[in-house]
Amino acid sequence: MHEFRYVGNRLHCERVAIDKLVQQHGTPLYVYSQSTVEDHYQKLDHALAPLDHLICFAMKANSNQAVMRTLADCGSGFDTVSEGELRRVIAAGGDPRQCVFAGVGKTDHEIEYALRKGIYSFNVESEPELVRINHVAARLGKIAPVAVRVNPNVDAGTHAKITTGTYDNKFGIAFEQVAGVYARAAKLKHLRLRGIQMHIGSQLTAVKPFELAVRKMLPLVTRLAAKHPFEFFSIGGGLGIIYKTALASAGPDWWQTAAARDILTPAKYADTLVPLLKPLGLRILVEPGRFIVGNAGVLITRVEYVKRTGKKNFVIVDAAMNDLIRPAFYDSFHEIVPLRKKGGALVASDVVGPVCESGDYFCKDRPLPKVGEGDHLALLSAGAYGFVMASNYNTRALAAEVLVKGNKSAVVRPRQAIESIWAGERPAPWQQ
Numbered sequence: 284m285h286e287f288r289y290v291g292n293r294l295h296c297e298r299v300a301i302d303k304l305v306q307q308h309g310t311p312l313y314v315y316s317q318s319t320v321e322d323h324y325q326k327l328d329h330a331l332a333p334l335d336h337l338i339c340f341a342m343k344a345n346s347n348q349a350v351m352r353t354l355a356d357c358g359s360g361f362d363t364v365s366e367g368e369l370r371r372v373i374a375a376g377g378d379p380r381q382c383v384f385a386g387v388g389k390t391d392h393e394i395e396y397a398l399r400k401g402i403y404s405f406n407v408e409s410e411p412e413l414v415r416i417n418h419v420a421a422r423l424g425k426i427a428p429v430a431v432r433v434n435p436n437v438d439a440g441t442h443a444k445i446t447t448g449t450y451d452n453k454f455g456i457a458f459e460q461v462a463g464v465y466a467r468a469a470k471l472k473h474l475r476l477r478g479i480q481m482h483i484g485s486q487l488t489a490v491k492p493f494e495l496a497v498r499k500m501l502p503l504v505t506r507l508a509a510k511h512p513f514e515f516f517s518i519g520g521g522l523g524i525i526y527k528t529a530l531a532s533a534g535p536d537w538w539q540t541a542a543a544r545d546i547l548t549p550a551k552y553a554d555t556l557v558p559l560l561k562p563l564g565l566r567i568l569v570e571p572g573r574f575i576v577g578n579a580g581v582l583i584t585r586v587e588y589v590k591r592t593g594k595k596n597f598v599i600v601d602a603a604m605n606d607l608i609r610p611a612f613y614d615s616f617h618e619i620v621p622l623r624k625k626g627g628a629l630v631a632s633d634v635v636g637p638v639c640e641s642g643d644y645f646c647k648d649r650p651l652p653k654v655g656e657g658d659h660l661a662l663l664s665a666g667a668y669g670f671v672m673a674s675n676y677n678t679r680a681l682a683a684e685v686l687v688k689g690n691k692s693a694v695v696r697p698r699q700a701i702e703s704i705w706a707g708e709r710p711a712p713w714q715q
């Protein structure tokens with residue numbers, strides 16, 4: 284479910300007409316629906332209710348303080364990957380004791396910070412990292428809670444850049460080596476083996492890869508949990524969302540419609556996995572990012588020019604790959620709709636940004652309503668891995684972000700001032 288739909292011919296976020304927000308705040312503009320974030324969190328929380336569970340929102344998907352606060356208020360924990368993210372959790376009012384810390388390259392400084400803040404667990408990606416965490420904990424006179432990230436070598440069948448659970452990538456410790464690693468880790472005095480973790484990839488739209496990975500892990504988890512008094516098994520994130528028919532999937536009853544058959548709903552996820560996990564008697568952690576926020580945000584852009592060449596219809600907009608890099612980076616599809624509904628024939632169009640890269644496009648040869656200068660387009664499902672991946676490439680300011688709840692809206696990050704982009708830069712002393 285999400286809260287973006289036409290009311291009359293105007294696209295709304297919840298009860299707010301988005302063209303009003305554009306008038307007030309300009310473009311490019313990210314707009315988030317708080318109710319959608321809450322609904323997705325609650326749907327998953329409810330589906331996992333038969334288990335002792337903790338949802339740790341993978342905040343790398345969207346770490347705006349207002350989004351984080353929404354989730355902290357829902358009771359969510361957080362999956363963090365840097366000291367900066369952990370600091371953001373605390374700034375947003377989240378609880379570090381409900382945070383896990385993942386990532387292959389944690390530094391001494393980050394480990395120390397996380398230990399001082401009392402995080403729930405480190406998700407450890409290598410043996411040298413275990414040794415390092417033990418060492419830092421010893422220096423601080425602390426016991427570090429750890430879980431080893433297991434690479435179950437299961438192909439998630441998703442895009443190469445977001446597959447993480449096979450031996451071709453840098454993540455986790457190979458399944459066959461895990462028992463040995465736990466045996467050695469148990470001898471490190473400043474570690475507490477608190478759990479075990481896996482994450483096989485992102486944007487999974489079927490439950491099968493999760494099921495295969497969990498089934499493969501079960502005997503290992505059972506064996507290790509008997510040896511070392513474990514508390515949790517984290518099954519990672521990766522639940523996919525709808526990109527292709529995003530607009531059609533608005534509304535509270537959407538989960539019951541036919542289109543829902545093609546997507547991994549929380550109910551389907553839980554129906555398969557809960558019966559497998561329940562007998563373990565462990566606390567189950569999940570780390571969804573995209574599922575919680577992906578459909579909860581859109582990026583609004585203004586049409587600057589329409590350029591027709593012999594072959595193509597280029598719609599040149601004021602958002603670019605520096606605002607939303609997913610199409611350039613992952614070949615991803617974002618549904619594109621006009622803010623004001625248009626009739627008439629569709630025109631095969633390339634929607635492109637102004638950045639000097641041929642990769643700077645949002646779609647190619649896609650049938651779109653005919654638009655002209657001054658019209659606005661919404662790139663749907665831009666709530667995850669959107670603003671967080673934005674950059675100042677081409678000295679373009681970061682977009683503004685707005686949060687909507689019911690008929691209320693608020694700027695939750697103002698548009699970046701252009702001068703602030705280079706404010707920290709200066710000539711070298713010999714250039715004065």
Ligand SMILES: *Cc1c(COP(=O)(O)O)cnc(C)c1O
Nearest residue numbers: 341482485520521570571572573
């Ligand atoms: C990125 C990531 C997630 C979240 O992935 P989504 O596909 O956004 O749910 C969860 N866990 C780990 C370890 C990750 O790297």
